[in-house]
Amino acid sequence: MEKYRFLDEITSDVMFEAYGSNLKEVFENAAEAMFHIICKIDQIRPEKEVKVEVKADNTEDLMINWLQYLIASVDIEEMFFSKFKITEIDDKHLIGYAYGEPISPEKGETVVKAVTYHQYKFEKTEEGYKVRVSFDI
Numbered sequence: 001m002e003k004y005r006f007l008d009e010i011t012s013d014v015m016f017e018a019y020g021s022n023l024k025e026v027f028e029n030a031a032e033a034m035f036h037i038i039c040k041i042d043q044i045r046p047e048k049e050v051k052v053e054v055k056a057d058n059t060e061d062l063m064i065n066w067l068q069y070l071i072a073s074v075d076i077e078e079m080f081f082s083k084f085k086i087t088e089i090d091d092k093h094l095i096g097y098a099y100g101e102p103i104s105p106e107k108g109e110t111v112v113k114a115v116t117y118h119q120y121k122f123e124k125t126e127e128g129y130k131v132r133v134s135f136d137i
Helices: 023-038 059-077
Strands: 004-006 013-020 048-055 079-089 093-102 114-124 129-136
Touching: 004 023, 013 023, 013 114, 023 059, 023 079, 023 093, 023 129, 048 059, 048 079, 059 079, 059 093, 059 114, 059 129
Parallel strands: none
Antiparallel strands: 004 013, 013 129, 048 093, 079 093, 114 129
């Protein structure tokens, strides 16, 4: 099963679908897809760990909050991330880790400003989970 794929690109936003056989996997794959937009992810060494804890009222909002937290972490931690591990997750709460290295301009790609609700969709499928996310860039 594919991890994610990018959908029709519009100049002001980028959209992708991410997949996972369980909640942990779809959240990790969505973060990885997002960082393919933000940086040259294959050049980012997972040398520093940042703990992430996010809460929401439901799974759909939890995904938005997770990705939004990671976008903020780029600025706060001044890091690009390339590896993600969710250690605990339920419908309203997750604890995980993002691994990466300090930002370097030559490894940057596109500045992602925010996660949007434009065509946002989070669903349970026969194979597991699928999420469609778009970003304001």
